[in-house]
Amino acid sequence: MESSESMLETRLVRVRGTVQGMGYRDACVEHARALGISGWVRNRMDGSVEAMLQGSTEQVAEMCEWLEDGMPTALVEEMEIADIAPPFPRFNGFEQLPTV
Incomplete structure (x- = not known):
């Protein structure tokens, strides 16, 4: 049986372009x-x-697709996707953070 952490995928995505x-x-x-x-x-x-992004493989893949093509007014020129290996922090919900 897999642990809940091994079923959870975490990725850091950087989207460049007019976003x-x-x-x-x-x-x-x-x-x-x-x-x-x-x-x-x-x-x-x-x-x-x-x-x-943190979720199942399918959820994260679908969200990555949306980040690239899901918003018609955005012009995505490049996406960098990095897998974050466990152990990683667990997130509760999804929120906006301040600009860095």
Whole structure:
């Protein structure tokens, strides 16, 4: 039997392009909550958006697809996805964090 941590996937995603100033983070929070994803999203000072995603493999994959193509007004030029290996912090819910 697998532990709950091994069934949980955590990824840090950096999205570059025209992704700030159009409600991208608000839409991201709404979509992540609808999918049951935990974690956070925030703007970066360099104009990118960063998201920590935690959920099942399917949930995280679907959220990554949305981050790339789900918002018609966003122009995603590049996405960097890094897997975070256990042990990792467990997130409760999905929220916006301040810009860093």
